[in-house]
Amino acid sequence: MVKQTTIKSEISLKGVGLHTGKEVTMTFKPAPVNNGYTFVRVDLEGQPVIEADANYVVNTQRGTNLEKKGVRIQTSEHVLAAFVGCDVDNVIIELDASEPPIMDGSSKFFVEAIEKVGVEEQDAERVEYIVKEVISYTDETTGSEIIVMPADEYQVTAMVDFGTKVLGTQNATLKHISDFKKEISESRTFSFLHELETLLDNGLIKGGDLNNAIVYVDKEISAHTMENLKKAFGKESITVKPNGILDNLTLHYPNEAARHKLLDVIGDLALIGTRIRGKVIANKPGHFVNTQFAKKMSKIIKIEQRNQVPVYDLNKEPLMDINKIMSILPHRPPFLLVDKIIEMSDSHVVGLKNVTMNESFFVGHFPGAPVMPGVLIIEAMAQTGGILILSSVPDPENYLTYFMKIDNVKFKHKVLPGDTLVFKCDLISPIRRGICHMQAHAYANGKLVAEAELMAQIARTN
Numbered sequence: 016m017v018k019q020t021t022i023k024s025e026i027s028l029k030g031v032g033l034h035t036g037k038e039v040t041m042t043f044k045p046a047p048v049n050n051g052y053t054f055v056r057v058d059l060e061g062q063p064v065i066e067a068d069a070n071y072v073v074n075t076q077r078g079t080n081l082e083k084k085g086v087r088i089q090t091s092e093h094v095l096a097a098f099v100g101c102d103v104d105n106v107i108i109e110l111d112a113s114e115p116p117i118m119d120g121s122s123k124f125f126v127e128a129i130e131k132v133g134v135e136e137q138d139a140e141r142v143e144y145i146v147k148e149v150i151s152y153t154d155e156t157t158g159s160e161i162i163v164m165p166a167d168e169y170q171v172t173a174m175v176d177f178g179t180k181v182l183g184t185q186n187a188t189l190k191h192i193s194d195f196k197k198e199i200s201e202s203r204t205f206s207f208l209h210e211l212e213t214l215l216d217n218g219l220i221k222g223g224d225l226n227n228a229i230v231y232v233d234k235e236i237s238a239h240t241m242e243n244l245k246k247a248f249g250k251e252s253i254t255v256k257p258n259g260i261l262d263n264l265t266l267h268y269p270n271e272a273a274r275h276k277l278l279d280v281i282g283d284l285a286l287i288g289t290r291i292r293g294k295v296i297a298n299k300p301g302h303f304v305n306t307q308f309a310k311k312m313s314k315i316i317k318i319e320q321r322n323q324v325p326v327y328d329l330n331k332e333p334l335m336d337i338n339k340i341m342s343i344l345p346h347r348p349p350f351l352l353v354d355k356i357i358e359m360s361d362s363h364v365v366g367l368k369n370v371t372m373n374e375s376f377f378v379g380h381f382p383g384a385p386v387m388p389g390v391l392i393i394e395a396m397a398q399t400g401g402i403l404i405l406s407s408v409p410d411p412e413n414y415l416t417y418f419m420k421i422d423n424v425k426f427k428h429k430v431l432p433g434d435t436l437v438f439k440c441d442l443i444s445p446i447r448r449g450i451c452h453m454q455a456h457a458y459a460n461g462k463l464v465a466e467a468e469l470m471a472q473i474a475r476t477n
Contacts (some may be wrong), residue, residue, distance in 0.1 A: 017143070018136040019104040021045045026132045028124060030116025033090060033204070033228070034077060039112035041094075043128060046105035048139035051288055052095055054081070054088045058111040067095055069286035069309035075302035077214070079283050089114040092282030092302070093204075097125035099285050100195030103134055104141060120203035120228050122278060126196050144316050146293030152308040159297075159304040161280075163312070166294035168192070173277035173297045179207070179233045181259035185273035195281070201267055202274035205229035208236065215243050229271065230261040276300050287312045322463045325439060327365060333357050335402070343402055343411045349375045352395035353438070356402055362442045366399035370459075372432040387430040392465045393421065396455035400440040404451040404473055413476055419450070420470040428464040435459060440469075449473040 027042040046053065052067035065071060065083045074080040078090035094115050098106055100122065108115075118124040151162040172188040189199055206214070206228055232255045236244075244253050244261075254262045268274055280297050283305035291312070297305070335343075335356035344351065358365035370387055377385040397418065405411035430436060440455045450472045457465040 017141045019048050019139045019141045020102060020134050020136055021047075021050075021105040022103060022129060023133040023135045026128045028116060028118070028128055030118050032112060032114030033117035033120070035089065035112065035114045037112045037114065039110060039114060039116050041115050042109040043132070044107040044109060046107045048105060048137045050105040050107070052098060052105075052285060053107055054091070055107060055109045056086055056088075056111075056113070057109045059086060066288075067091065067286055068288060069306055069313050072286065072306045072310070075306055079279075079286070079302045079306055087113050090117070091115070092279050093117075093120075093122050094125055094282070095285035096195075096278050096282030097122040097129060097200065099281050100192060100200060101126055101129045101134060102192065103129060104290075105137070117204075117228075119201075120205075121201045121275070122199075122282075123201040126200045130196075141290060143290040143292050144287075144312075144319075146291065150312065150315065152304065152311050154304045154307070157299065157301070157304070159299040159301055161295065161297045161300060161304055161308040163291065163293045163295045166292065169291050170294040171277055171280055171297070172295070173273055173280055173300055175273050175276050175299060177207075177272070179231070181233050182207075182231045182272055185270040187270055187273035187277045189277060189281075199274050199278050199281070202271050202278055203229055203267075204275055205231060205272050207231050207233045208240070209234055212240055212243070215247055229264060229266070231272075232259050232261065280305055284309050284312070287316065289313075289316050324458050324461050324463060325365075325437075327357055327437060329357070329367065329435065329437075331357070333367075334359055340402065343405050344398060345412075345415055346398060350394075351398070352391060353398045353402070356399070359403060359406070364399055364403040364440050366395075366402065366438045366440075368395055368436045368438070370430060370432060370434045370436060374432070377432065385432050387434075389424075389426045389465065392426070392430060392436070392457050393424065393455075393467055393469075395436065396438045396440060396457055396465070396467065397469055397471060399438040400451060400453050400455060400469060401471065401473075403440060403442075403453075404446055404449070404471065407446055408449075408473070414449075414473040415476055416471050416473050418469070418471050422468040422470075424465070424467040426465050428459070428462050430457075430459055430464055436464070443468070 022045050025042055025044040027040055029040050032039055054065045056063050063086045065081050065088050071081040071083050073082040079092045081088045146163050146165050149162055149164045153160045169192050170190050174186045176184045256262055280300050286309045333355040337354055340353055352368055353366045354369055355367040380388050401416040437458045440453045443452045443454055452470045455467050455469050
């Protein structure tokens with residue numbers, strides 16, 4: 016069992032946003048279990064919270080931008096990549112502006128801040144999605160593609176082809192997330208000269224200088240552009256190095272561009288909201304394809320978690336056999352629909368029914384095609400839940416259980432003779448005044464066959 020983690024204490028960083036040029040203070044704070052990564056805009060009334068969720072992505076031009084109820088966070092990927100790379104599950108990220116500080120254009124300073132305060136385990140198990148088959152997403156317009164395949168741990172490979180002489184094909188791979196700091200974190204953001212001209216003309220890169228963005232010169236620099244660059248970067252002179260990048264900056268790695276693209280993939284996929292155990296291969300990644308893939312993965316994981324079938328040892332000695340059940344429930348054959356109770360706590364109960372052809376309802380439902388009626392599956396779940404609620408009183412034999420409400424009923428698969436039904440009922444709220452409100456699921460053959468939200472009340476018979 017791997018435990019969730021958070022940082023030990025809060026720490027702040029100051030800088031400017033790359034695109035807004037605004038001064039910003041960013042503070043990392045410890046967060047409770049299952050918090051995930053949340054941004055808080057402390058400069059706005061009510062200090063609104065924006066979760067790091069792929070479904071909040073509204074724009075991917077020059078960064079991954081999130082928006083919730085009109086509140087925006089810009090360029091979230093470098094900060095999120097740092098927390099994933101430092102193996103931190105839960106953190107609150109406070110900002111007094113919309114965009115985190117760009118720092119040097121990498122995750123380096125964020126990683127250093129996390130390491131300065133340290134990471135600690137929390138008392139909750141980390142949820143991890145284990146990839147069992149290849150899942151992919153392709154952007155037909157650009158040809159960009161991301162796939163994830165089964166692997167023993169989270170791994171990422173980025174393959175990029177920029178189609179220019181100054182920066183052609185590059186690859187980068189992270190085999191172990193523990194190597195993020197050493198191999199990926201200090202890889203800086205970059206831009207091509209033709210992109211930079213457009214950004215400068217539209218006032219979209221106010222916080223940039225030659226220390227936080229690598230500029231690859233893919234065209235001849237005109238006198239007009241040179242003057243704009245000097246003004247934007249506050250330099251008296253600018254030249255091009257032999258390797259095709261603007262001066263005043265030395266590459267950390269020959270493939271630093273590919274490593275930064277890998278960093279972006281890690282940051283964008285943090286928006287899935289669940290740790291991944293699998294190998295990600297990103298071909299020509301970008302923020303759009305990254306976040307679309309994150310949305311797809313998030314949806315797949317939520318569906319699987321909702322339909323996940325718990326595993327129980329059905330052969331071990333039951334907590335309650337049929338005789339014990341009849342001492343608690345007032346029901347009797349042929350309307351007693353629970354054979355065993357195999358697990359129970361103050362807040363949940365698990366029961367079992369072996370469905371045989373001898374069931375009386377199969378006589379008429381249906382002749383020649385026996386199917387267990389859905390209403391009886393609901394009744395069986397309710398009887399299982401009834402055992403939980405009746406176990407809360409000292410004299411269950413003096414009580415009867417009555418339905419109050421049934422909501423959100425769904426039937427997903429047929430139940431046939433020979434099936435073994437397993438019922439799991441979890442309290443939605445504590446039992447009060449004999450009223451029980453629970454979420455019930457029925458499973459058979461490794462599948463969820465029915466679910467419902469049930470409310471019932473016990474009442475004395477005399």
